[in-house]
Amino acid sequence: MSKAKVATIWLDGCSGCHMSFLDLDERLIELSEKMDLVYSPLVDFKEFPEDVDVTLVEGSVSNEGDLHKILQVRERSRILVSLGDCAVTGNVPGMRNAIGVEPLFTRAYNQNVTLHPQKPHGAVPALLDTVKPVHQVVPVDVIVAGCPPSASTIYYVVSELLAGRLPELETHTRFGA
Amino acid sequence: MNLDELESTAAREREQCAGQKCRLRVCTGTGCASAGSDRLTEALRQRAKERGLEGEVTVTEVGCLGLCAEGPLVKVDATDTLYQNVTPNLADNVLDSLTGEAAGITVCNEKQPFFTRQNRVVLENAGYIESDRIESYIARDGYRALLHVLAEMSPADVVAAITQSGLRGRGGAGYPTGLKWSTVAKATGPRKYVVCNGDEGDPGAFMDRSVMEDDPHRVLEGMAIAAYAVGANHGYIYVRAEYPRAIKRLKTAISRAERQGLLGSSIAGTSFSFTIDLRVGAGAFVCGEETALIASVQGNRGTPRPRPPYPAMSGLWGCPTLINNVETLGSIAPIIRCGAPWYAGIGTEKSHGTKVFCLTGAIKNTGLIEVPMGITLREIVFDIGGGIPNGGTFKAVQTGGPSGGCIPEKYLDMPVDYESLREVGSIMGSGGMIVMDQTSCMVDVARFFMEFCMSESCGKCIPCRVGTAEMYKLLTRIATGEANMNDLAKLEELCEMVRETSLCGLGQSAPNPVISTLRYFRDEYLAHVNEGVCPAGVCPMNARKGVTTHA
């Protein structure tokens, strides 16, 4: 039997969910018998492959780069998992929504800078007006709340998906915890 | 004042009016006043004085003559002519018309359906009496009903008469008035109260305002009869602060009635006492809801509370309280005077009597009308209203304000009564009737009413507080071309949920404008969502950038 193709991507988040994923420790070895990690910030592939079975998304959709990525990832993934509060609620990146992009830039790049205050331009993707959770941009199949979700939760989610079942999380995960 | 004194006052007043050689009645209703009728009155008096006609010409300010679209209106009794669009600079032309041919001013045809198809019961005095003079009201049979009730009827008789008349609450919901009265009459408590709900707040509605401004004594008389029937000795009139003229005139009316012994202690020499206080609201729409109104009168924050207990059992300060709308109370005196069977004979099987509407929007004859129940919408819009101006085509008529719905052309031949309107997804409401032509976008209309509900939500219960804001946000997405089908589905889901779970009528009915426009004009919503077009060309549709959103 061929192994399932699993990918993870990192949008606007702190990488904590990926750290939690790494906290699977020896269970990673067990999972690796059933899956190949075909794309991830943890491995060195440049292009998101076609035809991925499961993609875990960390982080919210905050800038044009995130938007571009998530649209492509959605198209190329059979099952899309929102992993962690940033992907599910916007969480800490979303706290800027009440402030607005312009005042945020002024505060961060003008008022808080003593040498050459200037707004970022060109090299970095522009921020979107509002930070959005992934499911408010593309359809999401599995929602895993938590900041970050525990290694056991991630293990449960991935094993269930690899076994061809949708994990039941409704009353097992919570925001923040 | 007893019946004899009342009659002699009436006779004196009638005589005096008859003695006036030439009486000019200038409409000071909402529409005409904003068109400059105050200045016209002044100009007429001034010019009459200058022309030495002071003794002959009497200029009186009266209530709404009805056809607001053509205001200011002036009725000349001597020649029995109604003039329209009489701007202040035309004062001389009016005075000229008394002695010769009318030139330079337009005669208003009083034979047109706008006037002939109406049946004025609550508005019977509008255009005839001077609101600040109690004699003027008495001359038109004012306070006869009250004195008759006190002398000849037991409280139970009065309740029975109102029940027999088939009168239903004119504030919107149409609860049988007689039933409400009998509940309060039978309830026990240390005191009872009668409250007149004058917190009219629907956009485009000014029925109650007209009654309170033009015929304040009618409201007082209705309240006094109600108080006698249910056993109350104290009443409140709750008026919104945005109606300063109504407040002023009601205050004057209360003090005049008290001076004449028609309010206060031992009315007409009987053991019945009834006093009325005015309470001015701060203009919150939700205070039209009974329990919120009670909170506001008691000096608390105007928010509703769950019912039961109903105000009829536990209202003001926990006492049984009868709350009726202005128009309902305005119907009481005629019912007593002319008899319950007469009133019950007007209208349909389940909706009796007449209803006052404010006809506004894309219609020729905007104005204040009173029609028998059971008249069709088509008669109101096309006969009385004169149809759509500027060659436009009819699209929908909105009744019931922010709690009502939009009714499309196919239901125009439906009779206007509580049940029929509910069946097609609207409500009778308090009487706002907004006609819309092809230039109106139904998404925009729904969004307008949702914005109203959002800003008028008191914020107490979550479904109404957040639900109206969320529905407004989704409607805005649709109107700016940002929405997708998920947004539309979400909107429909919210409509259902807010309707079922909100605490009071405001929240429960807030989705109605959306539900009814979705029901009859779904294609317009779909054009916004799928094609990014507003068919009527009203919505901005500016945010369509190809960004897909899924919530």
Added chain:
Amino acid sequence: MPETLTSSEVVTLTINGQEVSARTDETIMEVAEEQGIRIPALCHISGLSDIGACRLCVVEIQGSPKLQPACVTRVSEGMTVSTHTDRLRAHRRTIVEMLFAERNHVCSVCVSNGHCDLQNLAVECGMQEVTLPYLAPKLQVDASHKRFVMDPNRCVMCTRCVRVCDEIEGAHTWDIMGRGVDSRVITDLGKPWGESDTCTSCGKCVQVCPTGALFEKGVSVAEMTKRRQFLPYLKTMREVPK
């Protein structure tokens, strides 16, 4: 015999298919609790007056066209109540969702993380994600009080603080201003909390607050636990037998 017992009678009703007996002065919520049926609620807290505002506890009553809040609806003979139908579950989920969409609830950085009634409700009602647009209002934190902080970003407008301050402490420092989504709880007609003339600094409001909207200074993320034992205690002690 105490007077209160004579005025109510015992009736039989059905809750979720189960026949139960109850006194007519009991609410559906109270009777359900006795039967071990938990009806989700937010504005309701035992010991304070009920206002039927959060609408989470609405139940279906056979023959009634409208849903009724269990916290203020008294039982009656023959009543048939359903507390957890699919329709009610869906409505409750949406209500919780609305609360998360209304203000800025960022659980991961909240002092009440892990001890929060709103978080618990999300789990209880199976609310996994907010499908409604976030309203993201900009709100100022009031840290002017020497011991407590008010963070309106976490406030759900349950008005428990308003009621405990009025009904138990008798200070009536808290009240509500504004309308609709713009309504806010305020201290002393909108003065900063620290400048309040009426606040006794008793902290009851902080303890009854379901979320991290009111908390003690000096606590960090997830460190704020609320102590509510005083409420039933005070209520019981104040119920002087007639």
